[in-house]
Amino acid sequence: MKSERVLLLPGWQNSGPDHWQSRWERLHGDERVEQHDWDWPRRGDWMARLDEVLLQDDAPAVLVAHSLGCQLVASWAEHSKHTARVKGALLVAPPDTEHEAMPPQLHNWRPIRRPRLPFPSITVISSDDPYGAAERTLQMAQDWGSQVVMAGPRGHLNAESGLGDWSEGRQLLEELARR
Template sequence: MSDHPVYLLPGWLNSDPEHWQSRWERELGHQRIEQADWDWPRRGDWMARLDEVLLNDARLLHRPALLVAHSLGCQLVASWAEHSRHSARVAGALLVAPPDTERDDMPPQLHNWRPIRRRALPFPAIAVVSSDDPFCAPERGAQMAADWGAKLVIAGALGHLNTASGLGDWPAGQALLGQLRQ
């Protein structure tokens, strides 16, 4: 196992205790980046928080982090990478179930996440898209992955790749994170 610190970036409303991200935090020791407001997420606030955490981790001067984002956390990575001067502190990102925040039926709490940032990420990334995600059509997820320069993995019919998907510890996701470690 590599020395890359792993940061978990949950989406809107955070990840519940049985979500695979929470399991990874408990069982693998990965660190969740807490946000001040999970209910009404402001893109700029979330970006500033990610910058703050990465800048305050002295380990990242020698060994950059891996980011593991779920849902709105994927949009956070894309937005942050477009604006931050500290992207060298990240070695790669696993982007799971990116939501289409430009859809007409998105809740008003997420409207400030428009437009979707589409610039290529400055580090390797893998995007995992479900064929039946209620928050993103697979074609839109594939387009985001292409825009970000991420390797696309179609996970099959697994919904939003969350607790309701029944992934448990999600060993397939851990294997994808392992690919980024190399």
């Protein structure tokens, strides 16, 4: 996977030091796409930032999104002229931003973008994710044309899920990069 850039796309409020994305950044040198505002995420701003980072290097990228980062990938792919720079996307625990209990900071992420992604993707779904019912998340993944991996009851697939370095996720990423 040395020829591709691995771009980490954290969700709302970023990924803390014990999150698997932060661990991958330290262990593998993956690049986190830093957003201007992690607390009040604006969809258009996040999309523009992803374009900006992708254009900094000619190497193809593999996107590794968690939570709201998955909604970023779907929204960005629908509008960007630079999707050919992406070799694939690993989408982990996409939240249901249309759910009535979502905090007001996430309301501008409605409606959820559902067009088929123009690159291969794998969506990892937990059966007991508090931010998205498995049925709704499965429908998003199907709309995006993603291969689906059911992870069982593992919460939001974050630091609280006890994933550590999440070797299973890294194997999925390597599978995706080989396509």
